[in-house]
Amino acid sequence: MQAETSEILGENHVTGVRFKDGLKIPADLVVMAVGIRPNIELAKKTGLYCERGIIVNDTLQTYDPRIYAVGECVQHRNKQYGLVAPLFEQAKVCANHLANLGYSLYQGSVTSTKLKVTGIDLFSAGDFRGNENTDELVFQDPSQGIYKKLVIEDNRIKGAVLYGDTLDGAWYFQLMRDSVDISGQRDRLLFGQAHLGNSGHGETNAQQRGEERMTA
Ligand SMILES: Cc1cc2nc3c(=O)[nH]c(=O)nc-3n(C[C@H](O)[C@H](O)[C@H](O)COP(=O)(O)OP(=O)(O)OC[C@H]3O[C@@H](n4cnc5c(N)ncnc54)[C@H](O)[C@@H]3O)c2cc1C
The missing domain is CATH 3.30.390.30 (FAD/NAD-linked reductase, C-terminal dimerisation domain)
Structure with missing residues (x-):
């Protein structure tokens, strides 16, 4: 929305919101739906190519081949992640390349x-x-x-x-x-x-499968 909140107005109850450009909107309820913004100042200062995040390829390598990046700060295939699970997947691939094994690729995460x-x-x-x-x-x-x-x-x-x-x-x-x-x-x-009953389990139900596992 190109708007930046500068102040929530009101003494005991909220009465409105003021934005950086001075615009005031009356309100008796404020809902904050906040996203994440990567902290990439350091990368930018060093001259690394960044868009919304530090751009990396499928090996988590940045535009400078000496530098790898993982985490919330990276942008991979035009996506950024704000949860730990994808970051663990990135770290695993990155470690593989840092250890000179070089066969693992990160292709994005389903979250x-x-x-x-x-x-x-x-x-x-x-x-x-x-x-x-x-x-x-x-x-x-x-x-x-x-x-x-x-x-x-x-x-x-x-x-x-x-x-x-x-x-x-x-x-x-x-x-x-x-x-x-x-x-x-x-x-x-x-x-x-x-x-689900008996469908979708290859003609067995969950209990039977459990029993089969125990027998095995
Ligand atoms: C309140 C909250 C709740 C969350 N809950 C969940 C959850 O339940 N499940 C989930 O999966 N994710 C959750 N997340 C998201 C998760 O915490 C982050 O996605 C994850 O921590 C990001 O890991 P990271 O290593 O990329 O960055 P960070 O964990 O932020 O680590 C970056 C590190 O770099 C350091 N740093 C920054 N700038 C510099 C600099 N210039 N020099 C040196 N060091 C620097 C910082 O101090 C920090 O230690 C939550 C986040 C928040 C804020």
């Missing part, structure tokens, strides 16, 4: 996250907005405070948003990462893993 606020169960993963090539499976139970949405493309999960009931988040995420064909489970998918 999932859970909001850690007491009383608000929220999970999201992948592309949860979708586009003209995707379908949406949606379950909504407003009186119970439950909303679930899966974004599907070519019978594969591309993204998920779960609110109120996030129990199956890890399972959807696994199906997404493994690019599992969900056509056989599509009608029950939103009810969760516990309701």
Whole structure:
């Protein structure tokens, strides 16, 4: 929005917000939806090529071949990450190259996250907005405070948003990462893993598989 907040106005209750350019907007509620901005001043000063972050290739090498970068400060394939899991994946690849092994490539990460606020169960993963090539499976139970949405493309999960009931988040995420064909489970998918019954498990159910594992 090209706007920068300079002050939240009001004594005991918020009455408005003032922006850097002097504009004042009256308000009795302020919601802060803040993103991240990489700290790349040092890299810029050294002359490293940066856009929104320090640009790296699939080996995490910057435009200066002597310098590698990982973490929130990097921009890889036009993406930046603000969670630790992708950064661990980057570090693993980077370490591989620093150790002169040189075979590992970082091709980007699929991320999932859970909001850690007491009383608000929220999970999201992948592309949860979708586009003209995707379908949406949606379950909504407003009186119970439950909303679930899966974004599907070519019978594969591309993204998920779960609110109120996030129990199956890890399972959807696994199906997404493994690019599992969900056509056989599509009608029950939103009810969760516990309701799959015998379908989708290769003619066995979860209990049987557990028993098989124990026998093995
Ligand atoms: C409140 C909060 C909660 C979060 N919760 C989660 C969560 O639940 N799950 C999750 O996956 N992620 C979470 N994150 C994000 C996660 O913490 C970051 O993505 C991760 O720490 C980034 O790691 P990094 O190594 O890239 O950067 P950082 O951890 O920020 O490390 C950068 C280091 O560089 C140092 N530094 C900066 N400038 C210089 C300089 N000029 N010279 C020398 N040193 C310098 C800094 O002091 C810092 O120690 C959270 C972040 C915040 C702020």
